[in-house]
Amino acid sequence: MQVQLEHITKRHRSGDEELTVVDDLTCDIQEGSFTFIIGPSGSGKSSLLYLIGALDLPSQGRVLIDGEDLSTWSSTRKNKFRREEIGFIFQSFNLLKQLTAVDNVLVSEMPVGVSGEDRQRAVDYLKQVGLGHRLGHYPSQLSGGEQQRVAIARALLKEPSLVLADEPTGELDSKTGAIVMGYLRDLQKQKQTTVIIVTHDHSHLRPGDHIIELHDGKIVKQYVKDATPTHV
Amino acid sequence: MISPGTIFPGMVFGLAFRNIWARPVRTSLAVLGMTVAIFAMVSLFSVSAGLNRVVNSTLDRVPGLIAMQRGAPIPLFSTIPSSWKEEIEKMPHVTTVVADCWARVNIINGKTIISPPRLLCGTDIARRNQLRTTLYKGDVYEGRFLSEEDVGKPHIVISKSVAEEFKVKVGDPLEVNGLKFTIVGLYHTGSLLLDVALLTDIDVFRALTGFNPGIVSSLYIEHDQGKEKASELAAVIQKRFTDREWGIYKASTILTIAQQVTTTSTENPVQSAMNNLDKMFKGSPPASSQPKASVSPRLEMESPLEVKPAEQWASRIDSFTEDLDLFLFLMTSIGVFIAVVQVINTMLMSVTERVIEFGILRANGWSVGNVVLLVVSESAFLGAVGGFFGSAFGWIAVQVINHNFPDRVQLYAGPELLVYSITFSILMGILGGLYPAYWAATRSPMDAIRRG
Ligand SMILES: Nc1ncnc2c1ncn2[C@@H]1O[C@H](COP(=O)(O)OP(=O)(O)OP(=O)(O)O)[C@@H](O)[C@H]1O
Ligand SMILES: [Mg+2]
Numbered sequence: 001m002q003v004q005l006e007h008i009t010k011r012h013r014s015g016d017e018e019l020t021v022v023d024d025l026t027c028d029i030q031e032g033s034f035t036f037i038i039g040p041s042g043s044g045k046s047s048l049l050y051l052i053g054a055l056d057l058p059s060q061g062r063v064l065i066d067g068e069d070l071s072t073w074s075s076t077r078k079n080k081f082r083r084e085e086i087g088f089i090f091q092s093f094n095l096l097k098q099l100t101a102v103d104n105v106l107v108s109e110m111p112v113g114v115s116g117e118d119r120q121r122a123v124d125y126l127k128q129v130g131l132g133h134r135l136g137h138y139p140s141q142l143s144g145g146e147q148q149r150v151a152i153a154r155a156l157l158k159e160p161s162l163v164l165a166d167e168p169t170g171e172l173d174s175k176t177g178a179i180v181m182g183y184l185r186d187l188q189k190q191k192q193t194t195v196i197i198v199t200h201d202h203s204h205l206r207p208g209d210h211i212i213e214l215h216d217g218k219i220v221k222q223y224v225k226d227a228t229p230t231h232v
Numbered sequence: 233m234i235s236p237g238t239i240f241p242g243m244v245f246g247l248a249f250r251n252i253w254a255r256p257v258r259t260s261l262a263v264l265g266m267t268v269a270i271f272a273m274v275s276l277f278s279v280s281a282g283l284n285r286v287v288n289s290t291l292d293r294v295p296g297l298i299a300m301q302r303g304a305p306i307p308l309f310s311t312i313p314s315s316w317k318e319e320i321e322k323m324p325h326v327t328t329v330v331a332d333c334w335a336r337v338n339i340i341n342g343k344t345i346i347s348p349p350r351l352l353c354g355t356d357i358a359r360r361n362q363l364r365t366t367l368y369k370g371d372v373y374e375g376r377f378l379s380e381e382d383v384g385k386p387h388i389v390i391s392k393s394v395a396e397e398f399k400v401k402v403g404d405p406l407e408v409n410g411l412k413f414t415i416v417g418l419y420h421t422g423s424l425l426l427d428v429a430l431l432t433d434i435d436v437f438r439a440l441t442g443f444n445p446g447i448v449s450s451l452y453i454e455h456d457q458g459k460e461k462a463s464e465l466a467a468v469i470q471k472r473f474t475d476r477e478w479g480i481y482k483a484s485t486i487l488t489i490a491q492q493v494t495t496t497s498t499e500n501p502v503q504s505a506m507n508n509l510d511k512m513f514k515g516s517p518p519a520s521s522q523p524k525a526s527v528s529p530r531l532e533m534e535s536p537l538e539v540k541p542a543e544q545w546a547s548r549i550d551s552f553t554e555d556l557d558l559f560l561f562l563m564t565s566i567g568v569f570i571a572v573v574q575v576i577n578t579m580l581m582s583v584t585e586r587v588i589e590f591g592i593l594r595a596n597g598w599s600v601g602n603v604v605l606l607v608v609s610e611s612a613f614l615g616a617v618g619g620f621f622g623s624a625f626g627w628i629a630v631q632v633i634n635h636n637f638p639d640r641v642q643l644y645a646g647p648e649l650l651v652y653s654i655t656f657s658i659l660m661g662i663l664g665g666l667y668p669a670y671w672a673a674t675r676s677p678m679d680a681i682r683r684g
Contacts (some may be wrong), residue, residue: 098247
């Protein structure tokens with residue numbers, strides 16, 4: 001899935017002050033690319049990710065998904081997009097605490113009906129991320145890394161064309177973080193899934209990755225790792 | 233493969249169910265509120281349902297026409313000339329006419345009768361035995377019904393409830409209003425209104441009570457017309473007596489009950505309605521055992537005789553129970569209102585704590601409608617469970633009351649009332665969940681997740 005951002009601006013109003021969080025930002029993210037959004041805290045990385053995932057609307061500009069303007073989509077279409085095409089992985093709070101690991105993986109399917117086959121696939125994906133022995137466990141019984149892997153299994157179940165991950169390894173030790181990152185790389189390699197990851201941790205960056213560096217809502221650097229940085 | 237603690241496949245409801253069990257104390261309190269409200273509803277409405285049932289079970293046993301003095305609410309207050317009976321009998325389509333005289337029973341075997349009321353009925357035995365209707369005749373379970381051999385003899389047929397109250401059996405003497413009878417039969421109709429009658433021969437009744445030989449209380453008219461044509465025949469009979477010199481009965485007790493239910497403000501209306509109903513059954517207004525034709529002016533073209541199928545007579549009671557229902561509805565709605573507010577409060581507390589959950593669901597493709605459905609089904613569950621317990625406890629209370637007061641109007645919490653109460657409770661649960669659901673569904677998913 002290709003993502004194009006055209007002059008995106010996002011402003012927040014708090015009292016009398018208006019805060020520009022994303023500032024006239026333009027860029028292209030190619031289908032099947034592995035993209036990192038990096039930058040200091042408060043630079044607008046998460047905000048940008050939510051705009052791409054249609055969880056938020058830009059104040060100005062257009063988000064194009066495979067060439068189509070997101071703002072022209074009906075809410076039904078957006079829901080379908082989020083249900084079928086996007087795998088969201090957040091830094092924390094990914095799971096519903098009253099549901100087991102399997103049911104958390106199946107959350108997207110609940111409104112349309114969970115078949116026995118879906119359930120079997122959920123189990124398979126949980127096994128794939130190494131949680132075959134944690135199927136009936138509740139989030140409170142899982143470690144942070146295990147919870148994160150449940151969220152990844154949920155994203156994998158959809159066989160998404162776009163994965164949006166907001167600091168997916170932020171609360172994990174480096175070893176677990178590397179494992180989690182590995183699953184996302186496998187997905188991109190095997191299914192040509194577009195993966196966009198917000199991170200603070202530059203150690204995950206690999207040659208060939210697309211890097212977008214933000215500062216105050218603007219792109220300050222955009223480059224392919226190990227290629228010469230291009231200044232905007 | 234089903235893992236432990238799995239939810240039902242494909243069901244938003246399964247998740248809803250999970251959510252309400254996640255907070256057992258809060259859920260129980262909301263359910264308790266609903267339970268109390270529905271309990272009150274079932275117990276109160278069982279009173280009017282019980283009244284209706286008594287009336288209807290009675291009507292089923294009385295297929296013919298009943299003729300009374302205009303304005304009289306029940307035969308006890310009615311007086312009409314005896315000669316009208318012969319006249320009606322000669323009319324086309326009329327097959328049998330039975331004349332009855334009624335008097336209130338004040339004392340049986342030295343004991344004052346207060347409640348339930350008892351009525352002594354002097355009946356035309358020969359005619360009554362010609363009826364196709366098996367009322368009383370067919371309800372005798374011990375001894376026999378009155379027959380030709382009882383004409384002129386102080387023989388009496390009484391109901392099971394009287395026999396049990398006074399511990400008497402067939403062959404025993406029975407002193408009614410100081411008059412000595414011998415019991416020849418026991419009957420049981422099961423209808424509270426019909427079981428009040430103690431039946432004896434009409435001539436014996438007159439001789440013992442001094443009831444005016446020229447008048448009777450009411451006539452029971454059997455005919456060969458179908459149910460649809462019965463009203464037409466009633467109108468024809470009634471019209472025939474339009475030009476007769478005969479007064480009409482003045483105070484209509486039942487109508488005043490209905491008025492009091494809706495207008496009394498200082499007194500507790502249910503209590504006053506009940507008192508009036510009780511008075512009606514006891515006949516405490518001018519119910520002498522020797523009624524005279526009460527004379528009051530009547531309209532020129534109005535017949536002094538009122539002839540109707542039994543169910544039309546009962547429509548007066550129906551309109552009373554309708555008023556009673558309205559009143560009960562207003563009473564219960566206070567309780568229900570409080571219960572709904574409690575559901576709203578519970579659900580608001582719940583959704584404000586679960587903003588992240590809704591963010592996760594929305595990010596995973598749940599629509600606003602899906603989230604609304606989730607929250608509303610949770611509150612509907614609260615309503616359903618409250619409705620179930622309220623109805624169950626209400627039903628149990630009705631059984632206990634009925635068991636302890638077998639001679640009173642039996643309260644009735646039938647399947648309709650129970651189903652209605654549970655449905656109503658679910659609807660109230662849904663109503664209570666709508667605003668919290670709307671609130672939950674319209675949070676920005678992004679804000680929810682950011683808040684963390
Ligand atoms: N709804 C909002 N209302 C007001 N300000 C907001 C809102 N959402 C985000 N902001 C502000 O926008 C700025 C960018 O936020 P954002 O979460 O995108 O940063 P980030 O780059 O993801 O930071 P971090 O690395 O700390 O997660 C912050 O200063 C934040 O306070
Ligand atoms: Mg962030």
